[in-house]
Amino acid sequence: MGRWEPDARGRLAKAALELYAEHGYEQTTVAEIAKRAGLTERTFFRHYADKREVLFAGAGELEDLFVRAVADxxxxxxxxxxxxVGLDAVAEMFADRREFARRRHAVITANAELQERELIKLASLAAALVDTLRGRGLAEPTASLAAEAAVAVFKVAFERWIAPGEERAMRQLIRESLTELKxxxxxx
Amino acid sequence: MGRWEPDARGRLAKAALELYAEHGYEQTTVAEIAKRAGLTERTFFRHYADKREVLFAGAGELEDLFVRAVADxxxxxxxxxxxxVGLDAVAEMFADRREFARRRHAVITANAELQERELIKLASLAAALVDTLRGRGLAEPTASLAAEAAVAVFKVAFERWIAPGEERAMRQLIRESLTELKxxxxxx
DNA sequence: TTACGTGATGACAGAGACTGACATCAGGTG
DNA sequence: CACCTGATGTCAGTCTCTGTCATCACGTAA
Structure with missing residues (x-):
């Protein structure tokens, strides 16, 4: 056995989601999260830049996946x-995580600061898509508008996908949202 | 003369924009803003909920104007x-404030926290537009997609409008962006 | 084996954002 | 003249986040 319990980062993320869900984001202190993970507050901030970021560790991967699919x-x-094509790739990535996505989204929806962080992650995604579309030869401002439109479709489809009782696949909801947008x- | 200098709120907003532009948002403390405005830190927080909000006091009016125009x-x-119609109303409101908008936007662009706040203001605008469109009889998810599209057009047109050397009216840039989106x- | 470097963590102090509670006091009101 | 009101000041305190230094199991090379 190593000197420390493995996966400190994952333990912090798990503890944070649990506590945010149990007591609310604002009512939870970083010290409490660290304690539940068997670590100290200082170590939390070595793994995550701030108290919000612990919920958004996967945003980078989603962006990479989306961008790569569009580029290819x-x-x-x-x-x-x-x-x-990118939207479909993202839909596939989410496919078997609907319950986790619901829990996480409920926490985010309950707090404005967390919504801000979610929005800037989506903005980062849009910016990355703009770069990719530009690389495909599309000019501005068309590239920006197309990217914003795609992110809007993702947002709308995602929210429908995690709605209570919803069982249709995200891919299908994306198709419907695209049709509506058009x-x-x-x-x- | 009253007991206090008039327009404490406005003095705080002016001092904050100046200091954020001079030294950067992060390097500026609320105590410094309050001091320049001839007030105390505690009073700053009575007028603005947090250090970011001081730059977004006008967001509510913009939302009201936009929503009312769409409703009417x-x-x-x-x-x-x-x-x-709403976009045109907003364009008219901005018409004679291009230089102020440039200064303010430069400060926001330089800091991620301020961008987060800007994004949630736009999300709030989008949500208000959804309500208005629903009131006009439009169903979901079409209402959400239409609102997101309109906000995307506003974002793109606004950024072009404040670009260095740009002199065309915002109304015209909105028209062009709408055409591109279509x-x-x-x-x- | 021994010495040394490395990396993840802990301990501690401190700056700064934000909040709650209470004090102050000019101006209006009866 | 007494009283109330509203904007501000003062102060103590919590919490987020950062810089710095100490600790110590583990790997590596002599």
Whole structure:
């Protein structure tokens, strides 16, 4: 056995989600999270930049996955179709984590600071998509608008996917949201 | 003359923007802002909920203006046209404040925490637009997608409007961004 | 085996954001 | 003149987050 219990980072994330869910984000102190994980407050801040970031460790991977899928989409694909390839990749990644996503999202929805962090992660995703679309030859401001549209579709589809009782696959909800977006922007 | 210098709130906002621009947001303490405004730190927090909010006092008015314009758009107007009425109202409100908007936006762009706050203000705007569109009879998720699209158009047009050397009116940039959005979502 | 470097953690002090409670006091009101 | 009100000041305290130094199991090389 090593000197320390393994996976300190994961233990902190687990303790934080539990405590945020049990007592609320604001009512939970970092010292409490660290204690439940068998560590000290100082060590928490070595693993996570701040008290919010502990809920968003997976955002980078989601961004990488999305971006890579868009970049690898057929060169002939129209921007929105390339973005759809990325959306499908994200849907697949989430597929078997619906309950975890529900718990996590309930915590975030209950607190404005956490929503802010979620929004900037989505903004970062949008910015990365803009770069990728530009790399595919799309000009501004079209690239920004297409990226924002794709993120909007993701947001809407995700919220529907985690709605209580919802059982349809995220991929299907993404398809429906894309269709709705096309309809509403075509001025019907 | 009254017991206190007038417009404490405005003095705090002015001092904060100046100091954030001069030394950066993080390097500025609330005590310094209060001192420049001739007040104490405690009084700052009576006027603004936190150190960031002092830059976003106008967000509520922008939201009200936008929402009211959409609500008052002709009943026959298609969602995107109603939203365009709102965008035009916002453009008019900004018209004579381009230099102030540039200074303020430069401060926000330089700091992630301030960007988070900006994003949640835009999310609040989007949520208010959803309510308004629902009031006009639009169903979900179409209402959410239309609102997100309108906010995306605003973001893109605003950024172009404050770009160095840009002199075109915001209304025109909004028109162009709307056209781009329609093109990209129609799959061209 | 011994000496040394490395990396994850702990301990501690301190700055700064934010809050609650109470004090102050000019101006209005009866 | 007594009283109330509202904006501000003062002070103590909690919590987030950071810098710095100490600790110590483990791996590596002489």
């Amino acid at each position: 989409a057929p060169r002939a694909a129209v921007p929105l179709d390339a973005l759809t 309809a509403v922007t075509s001025g019907v | 758009a002709p009943r026959a107007a298609v969602p995107l046209d109603a939203l365009t 093109a990209v979502t129609s799959g061209v």
